[in-house]
Amino acid sequence: MKITVLCNDVAREGFFFEHGLSLLINDYTLFDTGTSDVALKNAHKLGVDLSKVKRIFISHGHYDHIGGLVYLLKEMSNVDLYVHEKALIPKYSGKRFAGVPYDWKEVERKARVHLVEGDMKVDGFNIINNVPTVEKNIDPNFLVEGRHDLFEDEINLYKDGFLITGCAHRGVDNILERASEIFDVRVIMGGFHLKDSSMERIEEVLKVFKQHDVKVIPMHCTGEKAIKFFKENLEDRCIIARAGDIVEV
Template structure:
């Protein structure tokens, strides 16, 4: 759990969590502030709910859920909220509904089965304020020559399977006045691109950067470029999770 002066963030799902918490390939965090609560992603199963129970977190207080992108390891957990008997507001971009693939393996979810008990809020603007001082934004533009989605990801549009550039990718910003908290899902469009965009858009320093940075299959030269670039932004706290990868996490810790 991480807490700033105004915001409490609890990791409910990640690839590496210590006992008694459960782990899986996925990501989910609970964000609490000013008596409000929202979920950012829901992992791949009910693990985020089980971990919330272990940590004494009451998910019935959650009204809204942000889905960063349409992969199963960030959205499959939605179906396990059915027993809560609530119509959750799910905030996402429309492109998240397209079928997703890693080469030939299906990596999306069946959204049709969820439409009866979820209230989908479609983000159409580049930046959307979902609560006072809480924003989602994306997809960010590609601005450097070393970050782009891995070429083995595909999306099915109609009957055409094409390379997936994650046009639905959302990131979350909490504006705390003296700085921002930036949460990413997988950073498929590049963590440096995302950080650069957030700093320019909100014109504030980043107090906490946390989430998946999708460097686990990256070459060492790319990891070096990414981390060298992140160092230039003078970020106060960098907390990598999920798809960041052991090598990148090791280097970040050293730096």
């Protein structure tokens, strides 16, 4: 599995970064799109031919995962887009709008949109949507339709031993437990949403990582404190990836 990091909160020297996530998987599949045109600019720097992309998966409807889509689609054609219907409902972080930041019709003109509901298989990729809710682990500041957002739209991706998460709002340990019931997970990669978590919570997650003996690639909303802790405790089983990096495990 080759994963090219097009967008992350930190970057290699000479590359762009922002609060967002975008991963190119084996040259033909995109998982998330970042916030703005950062993923596009980094793709250009890396010499990535975006016209080869056949499918895009959107992990959930927050701007830092779906915002860059309209920029990337300008260099794509005949692409399939997989997104949960509830990702398109207006989302908020407190009073601040945090959802899709453009007219969705722009996307529908450029891509074939497939609405995801539940677990499904697409071209050798497994979408994992049916993750049980552990409400105490979900940030209460996130709102949808005037209520606590339980992230029913959140999808995670599994292929060839890799489990990829966007923000893991439903709990990265919870997602890993669910995926491991079905698949042989050897690597977990993406945003783990631990940036504001207590050390007790971070230690809980580390325990589950160790139980499942996975390699860990923490990114985006995992937070510096948690990333440092995982690296100290997992050593070479924790891989640090920045925008501009290519990960092959």
